[in-house]
Amino acid sequence: MEFSRREMATAIGFLMLLSYFLNLSHGLVQPRRISHGLSESGKYLTRDELWFNQTLDHFSPYDHRRFRQRYYEYLDHLRVPDGPVFLMICGEGPCNGIPNDYISVLAKKFDAGVVSLEHRYYGKSSPFNSLATENLKYLSSKQALSDLAAFRGYYQEYLNVKLNRTGKVDNPWFFFGASYSGALSAWFRLKFPHLTCGSLASSAVVRAVYEFPEFDKQIGESAGPECKAALQETNKLVELALKVNNKALKALFNSTELDVDGDFLYFVADAQVMAFQYGNPDKLCVPMVDAKKSGGDLVEAYAKYVREYCFGVFGLSAKTYSRKHLLDTAITPESADRLWWFQVCTEVAYFQVAPANDSIRSHQVNTEYHLDLCKTLFGKGVYPEVDATNLYYGGDRIAATKIVFTNGSQDPWRHASKQTSSPDLPSYIITCHNCGHGSDLRGCPQSPLIIEGDSKNCSSPDAVNKVRQHIIEHMDLWLSECRGVLRSSI
Numbered sequence: 001m002e003f004s005r006r007e008m009a010t011a012i013g014f015l016m017l018l019s020y021f022l023n024l025s026h027g028l029v030q031p032r033r034i035s036h037g038l039s040e041s042g043k044y045l046t047r048d049e050l051w052f053n054q055t056l057d058h059f060s061p062y063d064h065r066r067f068r069q070r071y072y073e074y075l076d077h078l079r080v081p082d083g084p085v086f087l088m089i090c091g092e093g094p095c096n097g098i099p100n101d102y103i104s105v106l107a108k109k110f111d112a113g114v115v116s117l118e119h120r121y122y123g124k125s126s127p128f129n130s131l132a133t134e135n136l137k138y139l140s141s142k143q144a145l146s147d148l149a150a151f152r153g154y155y156q157e158y159l160n161v162k163l164n165r166t167g168k169v170d171n172p173w174f175f176f177g178a179s180y181s182g183a184l185s186a187w188f189r190l191k192f193p194h195l196t197c198g199s200l201a202s203s204a205v206v207r208a209v210y211e212f213p214e215f216d217k218q219i220g221e222s223a224g225p226e227c228k229a230a231l232q233e234t235n236k237l238v239e240l241a242l243k244v245n246n247k248a249l250k251a252l253f254n255s256t257e258l259d260v261d262g263d264f265l266y267f268v269a270d271a272q273v274m275a276f277q278y279g280n281p282d283k284l285c286v287p288m289v290d291a292k293k294s295g296g297d298l299v300e301a302y303a304k305y306v307r308e309y310c311f312g313v314f315g316l317s318a319k320t321y322s323r324k325h326l327l328d329t330a331i332t333p334e335s336a337d338r339l340w341w342f343q344v345c346t347e348v349a350y351f352q353v354a355p356a357n358d359s360i361r362s363h364q365v366n367t368e369y370h371l372d373l374c375k376t377l378f379g380k381g382v383y384p385e386v387d388a389t390n391l392y393y394g395g396d397r398i399a400a401t402k403i404v405f406t407n408g409s410q411d412p413w414r415h416a417s418k419q420t421s422s423p424d425l426p427s428y429i430i431t432c433h434n435c436g437h438g439s440d441l442r443g444c445p446q447s448p449l450i451i452e453g454d455s456k457n458c459s460s461p462d463a464v465n466k467v468r469q470h471i472i473e474h475m476d477l478w479l480s481e482c483r484g485v486l487r488s489s490i
Contacts, residue, residue, distance in 0.1 A: 042451050045074040045104055045114060047097035052154055054120065056127050056138055058146035067127035069147065070118040071155075072098050079111035081163045084172040084197070084479055085155070088116040089148065089188075091181030092340040094123030094333065102441045102453030102468065103176060109472065110479065112174075117151050119144055119181075121339050131329045133378045136342050141389075144184060148175075149192050172482040174475060178202040178438035179413065180343075186418075187393050190400040197482030198402035200471060203437045205416040207396040208348040208389040211367055213355035216269075218412035220360055222276040227285035230292040231272060231360045234302050238268055239362055241299065252303045254311065255318035257325075262369045267321040269352070269361035271306045274314055276410050279434040279445030279458075283309045314447060326377050338377065345374035349384035350416060400425065402478050404471055408435035408446075426474060428467045433459035440467055 054069040072095070078085075088103055095118035107114050118125040121139045128135040152173060160169055175196045177185030182204030189199040220228045241249040242261055250256045250264060258264040275284035284305050291301035310316040319325050319334070326338050344350060351370040354363045374382050394400075396418045405427035407414035414429070421427040434444045435458060443450040444458035455464040 042100055043449050044097035045076075045100050046072050048072065049124075052117075052151055054125075054147055055150060058143055058150070065127075067120075067125070069120065069125045069151070070095060070123060071151065072116045073113065073155075074098050074107070074115075075113040077107045077111055078113035081165060082171060082483075084110055084112040084174055085159070086110075086112045086114045087148070087152065087173060087175050087196075088114060089175065089177040089181040089184050090116055090118045090122070091177065091179055091184070092119065092122065092343065093336045095119070095125075096123070099449060100451055101449065102443070105452050106472070106475070110475065115155060117148060120147055122336055126331050126335075129331065131331060131335055131338055133342075133382070136339075136378075139339060139342055141184065141187065141343070141347060142392075145188055145191055148184070148188055149195055152195050172197045172479050174479065175199040176202070176441075177204065178441055180205060182206075182417075182438075183393075186398060186400065186403050186405070189403050190393065190398055193400070193402075198475065198478035199404070200440075200475075201403050201405045201418075202441050203407055203411055203413055203417060204405060205348070205350065205413055206393060206398055206418055207416045208350070208384070208386040209416050210349045210351060210384065210386045211353050212350050212416070213353055213359075214415040215273075215350075215352045215412040216355055216359055216361050218410075218415060219273060219276055220358065222281060222410040222412070223285055223360075226289045226292070227281075228360065230285075230288040230298060231302075232358075233292065234288070234298040235268075235360060235362055237299050238265070238302075239364075249299075252300070253306055253318065255321075257322045258318055260323060262364055262372075263321045263323060265362040266365050266369070267318055268302075268306075269365055270321070271310045271316065272302075272360070273412065274310055274316065275305075277412060277437045278314070278447040279408075279410070279436040279439065280309070281410065281434060323373070323376060326373075341373070341377055342382075345378055345382050345384055347385060347389050349386050351384075396420075398425070402474075404428070404474050406430060406440040406467055406471070408432075408437060408439040410434065411436045411439075413437060426470065428470060430463050430467050431460070432463045435460075435463065439464055440471065 050071050050073060052069045052071055053066045056065040056067055057063040086103060086107060088098060095116060098114055098116045103114060120127065120143060127138065156170055159171065173196045175185045175188050182201040183206045185199040186201035186204050186206050189196055223231060247256065250258060255264060255267060258267060272284060275281050287301050287305060291298050320337050326341060351367055353366050354361045398418060401424040403425050405418045405425065407417050407419060407429050409429055409431040418425065418427050419429065430439045436446050438446050441453050443453040443455045455461040458464050
C-alpha cells in the first residue's frame with residue numbers, strides 16, 4: 001500500500017504524540033424452592049450451582065464415560081404442577097448463573113420455571129483436565145444438542161419426583177438462546193421437536209459462513225458515512241504506524257503482548273465491532289467523527305475508545321487475541337477463547353474477512369490469516385466443515401417449525417441468521433439506532449446487563465416492545481397447543 005505525503009506527515013505527527021504518551025504512561029412451595037432473592041444487585045435470578053452427570057460421547061455405544069455438567073434452576077414463578085419450564089441455553093463461555101434479563105419477565109408472565117445448562121467444556125463443565133487438541137474431539141454442536149436432550153429428560157424426571165407425580169408426565173418446555181446458543185435453540189427444535197414446544201432463537205447464527213465480508217459491510221452501514229470514513233482513515237494510519245513504530249503503537253492500545261501483527265489488526269477491527277454489536281454506537285462514533293472534523297489524532301481517539309470503553313467498561317482484553325494465550329491448554333477462567341476458536345475452526349468458521357472494496361478492517365485480516373491461526377492453534381488436520389454444518393442443520397433455510405427468530409438491525413451477526421419470515425418460522429428485525437445482538441432479551445445497550453432487559457434506553461423502545469409482543473403471542477399459542485398434546489397423551 002502506498003501513502004501520500006500528507007498521510008506520511010500525519011503518521012509522523014502521530015508518532016511524536018505516541019512518544020509523549022509513552023513518557024506519561026500509564027421456588028416450588030411444597031415442594032416450592034425457597035427464594036433467596038436476586039443475587040448480585042439483581043443481575044442474576046440465581047447463581048446457585050447444581051450438577052448433572054452427562055454422557056461424554058452420545059454417539060458411541062461403547063464409551064460410557066461421563067462428566068459433571070453445571071446447571072442452574074429458578075423456580076420462584078413456576079405454577080405447580082403444570083407450569084412450563086424455560087431452558088435458557090448457555091453458549092460459548094462460562095455460565096455463572098441465570099441472568100435477570102427479559103426471560104425473567106417471560107417467566108413471570110407464563111408462570112414458568114427457568115433452568116440453564118452450561119455448555120460442555122466451558123466454565124466448570126470440562127470433561128478433561130487439559131484442553132489439548134486431542135481432548136477437544138467431543139466439543140461440537142451435535143454433542144451439545146444431545147447434552148440438552150439428556151438434561152431435559154433428567155430434569156423432567158427430577159421435577160416429577162419433587163411433585164410426587166407418577167408415570168411419564170411432562171411439563172411444557174420452551175427453549176431460549178442468543179447468538180451461538182440461539183442457533184442451538186433453533187437446532188434443538190429442528191432435531192428434537194418432541195422435546196420442546198418451541199424455541200426463541202435470538203440473534204441466532206444458524207448459517208455457518210466460510211468467508212464473511214458481510215460482517216464488515218454491516219459495521220460500515222451501522223456506523224453511517226461520517227463515522228465509517230473516520231474508521232477507514234484510522235485503519236490506514238494504524239497499518240502505516242505498524243511499519244514505522246510497531247511497539248509504540250501497540251503500547252498505545254495496551255496490547256504489547258500481540259507480537260503477531262495480524263492478531264493486532266484483528267483486535268483493532270474487533271474493538272469497533274463491540275460498539276455496534278452491543279448497542280453503544282455513540283461511544284465510538286461521536287469521538288471519532290469529532291476528531292476527524294477538528295483535525296485531531298484519529299489513532300489516539302480510537303485508542304482512547306479501546307482503553308476506556310472496550311477495556312474499562314466492556315471488559316475486553318488484548319490477551320484474548322494473543323496466540324500464546326490461545327495455545328494455553330490449561331483450564332483457566334479465560335479458556336473460552338481457545339474453546340470457541342476450536343468450534344470456529346472445525347464447524348462454523350464465520351471468518352470475518354475484509355470485503356474486496358470499501359472495507360473498514362485491514363485486508364491483512366483475510367482467509368489466509370484465519371486458516372493460519374486455526375493451524376497454529378490446533379494442528380494441520382483442523383479445518384472448518386462449513387458445508388457439512390449447513391447440510392446437517394439447513395443453514396438459514398432450516399426446515400423446522402415453531403421457532404421465533406429475532407435480530408437487531410445494527411448487529412453484523414444478523415447476516416448469519418434467518419432474516420426471512422414464514423408462518424412456521426416467524427422472523428423479526430428490531431430496527432433502532434442501538435439495537436444490536438440479542439436486543440429482544442437484553443434491551444439496550446445489550447452489554448453491560450440491563451435488568452429485565454429494559455427497553456427504555458433503546459432509541460425506539462416501541463420497536464423492541466412490538467417484537468416482544470409478537471414473541472409472547474407465538475409462545476402463548478405454541479405452549480397452549482403443547483398442553484393439549486400433553487393432556488391427550490396422559
